[in-house]
Amino acid sequence: MTSQNPEQQAEQGADQLPAHTEEERREQPVARMGMFGAKTTGDTSGYGRLVVRQSPKVSAPRPYGGPGGTAEAGEFDEIADELERALPDYGDAIERVVVDRGEMTFFVKREHLATVARTMRDEPSLRFEMCAGVSGVHYPQETGAELHAVVHLLSITHNRRVRLETACPDADPHVPSLTPVYPTNDWHERETYDFFGIVFDGHPALTRIEMPDDWVGHPQRKDYPLGGIPVEYRGAEIPPPDERRSYT
Amino acid sequence: MSSTKYTEYDAYAADAAAEGKVFDVAGEDWDQVVAGAEDAGDERLVVNMGPQHPSTHGVLRLILTLDGETVNECRVGIGYLHTGIEKNMEYRTWTQGTTFCTRMDYLAPVFNEAAYCLGVEKLLGVTEQVPERAQIIRVMMMELNRISSHLVAIATFGLELGATTVMLNGFIEREYTLDLFEEITGLRMNMAYVRPGGVAQDLPSGALSKVRDYLDRMPKRIQALRKLMDHNTVYLARTKNVAYLDLTGCMSLGITGPVLRATGLPWDLRKSQPYCGYETYDFEVPTQDTCDVYGRYLVRVAEMEESLKIVEQCVDRLQTVKGPVMIEDKKIGWPAQLAIGADGMGNSPRHIAHIMGTSMEALIHHFKLVTEGFRVPAGQVYTPVESPRGELGAHLVSDGGTRPYRVHFREPSFVNLQAAPAMSEGGMVADVIAAVASIDPVMGGVDR
Amino acid sequence: MGLEEKLPSGFLLTTVEQVAGWARKSSVWPATFGLACCAMEMMAAGDPRHDFSRWGMERASGTPRQADLMIVAGRVSQKMAPVLRQIYDQMTEPKWVIAMGVCASSGGMFNNYAIVQGVDHIVPVDIYLPGCPPRPEMLLDAIMKLHDKIQNTKLGPQRKAQIVELEEAKRRQLPLLGQSGAGR
Numbered sequence: 087m088t089s090q091n092p093e094q095q096a097e098q099g100a101d102q103l104p105a106h107t108e109e110e111r112r113e114q115p116v117a118r119m120g121m122f123g124a125k126t127t128g129d130t131s132g133y134g135r136l137v138v139r140q141s142p143k144v145s146a147p148r149p150y151g152g153p154g155g156t157a158e159a160g161e162f163d164e165i166a167d168e169l170e171r172a173l174p175d176y177g178d179a180i181e182r183v184v185v186d187r188g189e190m191t192f193f194v195k196r197e198h199l200a201t202v203a204r205t206m207r208d209e210p211s212l213r214f215e216m217c218a219g220v221s222g223v224h225y226p227q228e229t230g231a232e233l234h235a236v237v238h239l240l241s242i243t244h245n246r247r248v249r250l251e252t253a254c255p256d257a258d259p260h261v262p263s264l265t266p267v268y269p270t271n272d273w274h275e276r277e278t279y280d281f282f283g284i285v286f287d288g289h290p291a292l293t294r295i296e297m298p299d300d301w302v303g304h305p306q307r308k309d310y311p312l313g314g315i316p317v318e319y320r321g322a323e324i325p326p327p328d329e330r331r332s333y334t
Numbered sequence: 335m336s337s338t339k340y341t342e343y344d345a346y347a348a349d350a351a352a353e354g355k356v357f358d359v360a361g362e363d364w365d366q367v368v369a370g371a372e373d374a375g376d377e378r379l380v381v382n383m384g385p386q387h388p389s390t391h392g393v394l395r396l397i398l399t400l401d402g403e404t405v406n407e408c409r410v411g412i413g414y415l416h417t418g419i420e421k422n423m424e425y426r427t428w429t430q431g432t433t434f435c436t437r438m439d440y441l442a443p444v445f446n447e448a449a450y451c452l453g454v455e456k457l458l459g460v461t462e463q464v465p466e467r468a469q470i471i472r473v474m475m476m477e478l479n480r481i482s483s484h485l486v487a488i489a490t491f492g493l494e495l496g497a498t499t500v501m502l503n504g505f506i507e508r509e510y511t512l513d514l515f516e517e518i519t520g521l522r523m524n525m526a527y528v529r530p531g532g533v534a535q536d537l538p539s540g541a542l543s544k545v546r547d548y549l550d551r552m553p554k555r556i557q558a559l560r561k562l563m564d565h566n567t568v569y570l571a572r573t574k575n576v577a578y579l580d581l582t583g584c585m586s587l588g589i590t591g592p593v594l595r596a597t598g599l600p601w602d603l604r605k606s607q608p609y610c611g612y613e614t615y616d617f618e619v620p621t622q623d624t625c626d627v628y629g630r631y632l633v634r635v636a637e638m639e640e641s642l643k644i645v646e647q648c649v650d651r652l653q654t655v656k657g658p659v660m661i662e663d664k665k666i667g668w669p670a671q672l673a674i675g676a677d678g679m680g681n682s683p684r685h686i687a688h689i690m691g692t693s694m695e696a697l698i699h700h701f702k703l704v705t706e707g708f709r710v711p712a713g714q715v716y717t718p719v720e721s722p723r724g725e726l727g728a729h730l731v732s733d734g735g736t737r738p739y740r741v742h743f744r745e746p747s748f749v750n751l752q753a754a755p756a757m758s759e760g761g762m763v764a765d766v767i768a769a770v771a772s773i774d775p776v777m778g779g780v781d782r
Numbered sequence: 783m784g785l786e787e788k789l790p791s792g793f794l795l796t797t798v799e800q801v802a803g804w805a806r807k808s809s810v811w812p813a814t815f816g817l818a819c820c821a822m823e824m825m826a827a828g829d830p831r832h833d834f835s836r837w838g839m840e841r842a843s844g845t846p847r848q849a850d851l852m853i854v855a856g857r858v859s860q861k862m863a864p865v866l867r868q869i870y871d872q873m874t875e876p877k878w879v880i881a882m883g884v885c886a887s888s889g890g891m892f893n894n895y896a897i898v899q900g901v902d903h904i905v906p907v908d909i910y911l912p913g914c915p916p917r918p919e920m921l922l923d924a925i926m927k928l929h930d931k932i933q934n935t936k937l938g939p940q941r942k943a944q945i946v947e948l949e950e951a952k953r954r955q956l957p958l959l960g961q962s963g964a965g966r
Contacts, residue, residue, distance in 0.1 A: 186713050187456055215585055221729045221742035238716050245606050270588025273752050296413040298861045305895050306421050313895030326893050327425040414862045418896035440819035505829035523819055523915055778818050
């Protein structure tokens with residue numbers, strides 16, 4: 087955190103991760119190479135050798151603070167404490183806890199997701215009685231945890247929000263369904279299945295919801311093309327957005 | 335079709351499960367449904383309503399199993415307007431994303447933009463730096479939009495129950511609201527007016543007096559609309575004690591917005607988790623405790639009146655609060671002060687003269703920001719706003735690049751529509767339309 | 783030199799085609815085919831300010847059997863496409879189609895996996911109406927242009943000749959590139 091550049095300072099301050107040494111950073115997997123999106127033509131910009139590494143997966147340190155981003159123990163510490171108290175296998179179920187930009191994320195092992203969610207809902211001191219749905223995210227570069235299911239919980243009683251994130255490998259895309267705990271997730275899980283191919287075990291009728299029933303593939307995955315067609319305009323042909331040269 | 339599936343769900347209480355077969359909305363295709371009905375051999379009638387049908391809620395498909403006039407089972411088929419907006423946004427810059435997401439829920443474009451832009455600002459960590467004037471304009475536009483959206487909700491509701499007069503009255507009032515949008519943003523719908531860091535351009539001169547005229551006119555018109563509805567016995571008979579859904583059902587199904595507030599819970603994100611400075615405005619959260627269609631209509635009407643109060647406060651503030659409407663940080667704020675010219679909205683002539691005539695650096699900066707966009711630090715956020723239909727949340731994931739890694743919207747229409755079976759099963763087939771209309775789903779938002 | 787001079791006042795002479803066209807255009811019944819944002823503007827065209835009942839169009843038909851104009855208002859998804867074609871096939875001849883908005887005309891900004899890139903892949907289109915969404919006034923203008931087209935539609939063998947003529951004209955039409963003078 088010694089940078090004099092205000093932009094970098096802001097960036098480091100914003101994600102509140104502990105400063106890590108250069109060696110640690112070098113061991114991280116590569117997120118991407120080069121700077122421009124051109125893959126076929128020769129890159130004459132000189133940025134071709136630029137290596138961008140993934141940010142390390144670390145837990146946020148205690149105290150977690152609260153949505154205001156204070157340094158003292160706050161609302162998020164209460165949530166973590168209560169969950170730890172109510173959940174016998176807390177250490178086993180929660181991989182890590184990230185507090186970032188005033189939002190708290192529990193990374194939950196998938197086999198524990200249903201238990202964690204039920205505790206979150208039923209424990210009076212937690213009482214996250216409403217679920218704002220599941221959102222899928224596809225990280226093809228994260229081997230063994232390509233597909234993420236992100237669940238947003240809301241406690242009307244305590245006026246708090248928290249996020250559960252769970253991951254599953256592409257080869258075995260199974261995550262327990264949360265419909266027994268939060269019936270509202272019925273359609274959300276069908277949508278996530280439709281777009282990402284995550285199979286929610288225990289869902290009463292996991293079928294496609296947005297795409298036609300006979301559609302092949304899961305269109306919002308990163309390996310699924312955008313699927314546009316080239317457009318001709320006044321004699322010039324413009325490729326679809328995903329095939330254009332672009333800055334990444 | 336098997337109601338036995340239900341037994342394993344003890345979610346919340348038995349009441350929620352007794353509300354209806356919520357989980358059975360999905361499933362077989364139409365011919366399989368018919369075949370299944372034929373096999374059953376009883377006098378069941380399966381009716382396919384939609385996706386193209388005379389009701390005005392877009393391409394919604396309802397599959398109803400009827401026993402005489404009674405609805406035994408209602409399934410909802412959606413996806414007929416799936417547009418791939420979330421995927422398309424991954425291929426555009428963060429700023430261009432506004433143009434896409436504004437077209438999701440096309441009756442509430444400002445809310446889509448606001449949820450998205452608040453998310454981008456949170457990711458950038460610049461929420462505090464957005465100018466005050468921009469925040470006030472956002473609030474004013476959102477509240478005007480809430481009025482126009484509720485007007486359409488009530489107008490189409492009248493139309494669906496067969497009252498064309500209501501529709502004509504509602505739509506003409508909406509026209510006056512859209513006139514304001516056109517005056518301020520240059521467009522009637524899908525404005526892409528709220529941008530990351532502020533709003534696209536300042537109010538044109540004379541816009542505030544037009545808003546004042548609107549504020550003078552509107553309360554009387556809302557009262558007239560109420561008179562038209564409340565004194566109509568047919569309307570009352572068709573809305574009172576119809577499509578009952580109580581708080582327990584709302585909680586387990588994740589229902590928010592007027593449907594939730596009609597059960598008596600004053601849950602409004604503008605009050606409970608304020609954004610854009612809503613905590614500084616004086617307004618009430620209207621509730622009803624009837625849990626029926628009529629209660630939802632009353633909540634909507636009362637919300638329009640509250641919105642007028644907020645707009646009035648915005649107009650007062652805008653007269654004193656001057657200043658920029660876009661973030662000062664030139665690495666994020668759109669370089670040009672946009673202006674409306676003879677050929678529509680575009681870069682201001684002064685800015686063009688500056689970059690083309692005097693400053694090479696400004697030209698490079700403009701080019702870089704417009705073509706490449708700004709970089710957003712890696713991370714994820716969830717930003718909810720209170721849209722006319724409920725909690726509209728934007729889940730944004732950034733990988734540190736100039737384009738979103740993943741954008742997902744928690745659309746209130748999508749969630750609330752799940753309640754249609756719970757509201758209509760066990761009732762009369764004519765009340766299905768009333769139930770769906772009281773949810774006020776917008777299919778553009780449902781399918782995205 | 784003709785019949786006109788011998789007739790008393792109060793008579794109009796015209797062709798059967800013109801009478802049929804006039805009758806057809808005077809009460810075009812649209813099938814309600816609202817899909818997305820444009821559907822709101824289509825409904826706004828029916829509101830008291832724009833009021834398309836001035837052209838006998840206020841009876842928006844719920845059933846395709848009694849409609850002769852389909853205003854495809856909005857983006858057509860892959861899932862909706864077969865439904866749209868089925869609706870069109872149920873409409874009785876003569877029938878017309880307006881592709882309202884850029885999404886229905888060409889796919890517009892949604893050049894992706896989910897949207898049919900122009901409704902003319904599925905049904906023949908008479909009028910393409912640009913805009914995102916087009917204003918109600920633009921829809922009224924499109925309807926006026928369609929009225930003109932309906933009025934001047936010929937009947938019987940003349941209609942066949944007209945189709946051949948129009949097709950020939952289309953075939954001979956220079957591309958936009960040539961017209962604008964660019965690229966020469």
